[in-house]
Structure formats: structure tokens, C-alpha cells
């Protein structure tokens with residue numbers, strides 16, 4: 001998968017050099033390029049923002065640098081590995097007003113060959129950039145959650161990790177992707193490791209016995225109970241109002 005990220009804070013994306021994502025890049029599973037938006041602002045101060053038409057607090061990101069930067073991403077990307085002459089990325093623009101980013105969307109985006117991310121700052125990006133980009137490539141405006149950040153970089157870090165970990169070979173043990181929260185509608189089960197007793201607290205006996213069928217049953221029950229307690233909204237209506245028995249039979 002090819003990934004391009006445009007930001008005025010490219011160093012914010014440095015964590016993508018670390019851990020499993022960094023290894024995936026070194027293994028050639030991910031081809032990531034980070035671009036500084038200010039490289040596409042040509043005045044002496046490399047200005048990327050200006051005051052909002054209609055007044056109001058804060059500054060808005062100018063359309064010109066964004067159009068130049070995204071044009072560069074597409075043009076350079078096509079030459080990066082002899083892509084089709086008309087190849088374009090799916091452009092993800094994080095924003096608090098976007099469609100909620102979910103595991104389902106992460107799975108959809110993990111099937112895309114090329115993603116580009118536009119990290120806004122200030123009060124956001126001039127609306128005409130969304131229109132301009134939408135005429136050239138698929139655009140999705142996605143939100144990390146119902147709270148306000150100062151820019152898109154943190155959202156991109158989270159989205160890239162959620163997407164990249166689904167790619168074959170990125171997570172060493174693909175089994176880790178099964179039964180995890182949000183993968184099949186239930187939260188993950190509790191996990192334990194040595195010592196068997198710590199701080200006067202014992203590991204549940206069933207996990208020490210080696211009866212794999214009993215362990216699987218216990219873990220499934222724990223997932224249902226944990227989901228009912230913390231995220232009843234994820235359960236089918238009947239189960240969310242107490243009817244857990246039917247779910248536990250599954």
C-alpha cells in the first residue's frame with residue numbers, strides 16, 4: 001500500500017517510523033511519503049493560512065498550497081512505482097464534522113492500493129479544496145471521534161495504524177486480529193499473564209487448566225458481559241436489555 005500525508009507539521013508523523021508500522025515500511029509492505037504543505041507556499045513567509053471570509057475567530061488554510069501539494073502527491077505517486085498513468089489515491093481529510101472512522105471503514109480502506117491524507121490545522125481547510133479534490137479523486141471526510149483536536153495529524157496517526165495493521169504481514173500473528181474489539185461486534189476478552197497470583201489476585205482458574213473448549217466458552221462469555229457493561233449500544237436490542245443468554249449460546 002502506498003500512503004501520502006500532507007501536513008504543516010511533518011515531524012508529527014515521525015511515530016510512523018516506529019514499531020510495527022516502521023517495520024512494515026522497512027519490509028516494503030508500506031510505502032509512506034510525508035509532504036510539508038509549506039513547500040507549496042511560495043511567498044517569502046511560506047504562508048498557508050489567512051483570515052476567514054465572513055469574519056470569525058482563527059485562520060483558514062488557503063486553497064492554493066493545498067491544490068499544489070495534492071497535485072504533487074498524484075504526479076509524484078504515479079511515478080513512484082510505475083502506476084497507471086491515471087492512478088489516483090483515495091483522499092482522506094480528517095475533521096470533527098466527518099463520518100465516524102470505524103473498524104469497518106479501516107477494513108474498507110485497507111483494500112485500497114493508495115491513500116492520501118490531508119492534515120488540516122487552524123479552523124480548517126478552504127471548502128473549495130474539498131470540491132477541487134473531489135473532481136480529481138475519491139474524497140472521504142472522516143472523524144476520529146466526537147471531540148475536537150487542534151489538527152488532523154493525530155487522527156492520521158490513528159487511522160494509518162488502524163488500516164496498516166490489517167494488511168497481510170504487518171501484524172506477525174494474524175490470529176491477533178480475530179476476536180478483538182469491534183472486529184465482530186463484541187469487545188475483547190480480558191487477558192492475563194504470569195504470575196498466576198499477583199497482589200493477592202488470582203488468574204481465573206479456567207485459564208490455567210488447558211481445557212481449550214472451556215477457555216473459549218469463558219472468553220466468549222466475558223466478551224458478551226464486557227460489551228453489555230461498557231458498550232450496550234454494540235449489542236442487538238434484545239441482548240442490550242438483558243437477554244444475554246441467546247448471545248452466549250453462539
Ligand SMILES: CN1CCC[C@H](Cn2ccc3ccc(-c4n[nH]c(N)c4C#N)cc32)C1
Pocket residue numbers: 094095096098119120121122123124125142143144145146147148149150151152153155
Ligand atoms: C475550533 N475548530 C473547529 C474545527 C476544527 C479545528 C481544528 N482542526 C483543524 C483541522 C482538523 C482536523 C481534524 C480535527 C478533529 N477534531 N476532532 C476530531 N475527531 C478530528 C478528526 N479527525 C480538528 C481539526 C478547531
